[in-house]
Amino acid sequence: MKQLPDAEIDPQPPAATPPSKPIRRRQKKGRSSRNEPSFDLNGELKRVTGVDLTRIDGVKEMTIQTILTEAGLDMSKWPTENHFVSWIGLAPRNDVSGGKVLKRKTRKVVSRLATALRIAATTLRQSDSYLGEQFRRLRTRLGAPKAITAMGAKLARLVYRMLKYGQEYVDKGSAQYAAKHREQQIRHLKRKAAQHGFTLVSIPDPT
8 A cells, every 4th residue: 555656636636515414433243353554544545545435435445445456546547337237247248139128237347346336335235325325225126146246246336536636525415316316217207107198297295
């Protein structure tokens, strides 16, 4: 870690939305693992990356170590976040025949980074956060394996944005995701009703 140079901070980074609530710090529970380093790894990771990737729920210091060793810090090697996710092996691949999609599945890639991100995604099951709520809904709709892969890809996109643009991640909370999901469901119902010549009417709360 000492051999890695300090992160180069862009003097004029892209405009970011200011945090709407105080930063939450993850508190460790139980005993420390014997495999944990004897130095301030989190501080060193912040120094070389220029951002605090542990702000992303599910992403811990050892996950970041895997990101550094497998992908490095230079995200310009991938034109977009979708290229990055595809390189890791978390992007879906469509098996098409006659113009019809027969099956969707991810490429079989031996990737330590894909494994680390999938493990990070599994920890979101009990997380009271925006990502945690998103994972639980995906798990209910798609099943655990597909939800884990989808959230692993989501984490990879967040890492890509933070490393490339130097912006900090701000958790919006599970309540905001639930509200956003409800709005999406309402818009979907309105479109379906309009297709059949109906109009949705909201019913006042009797209380």
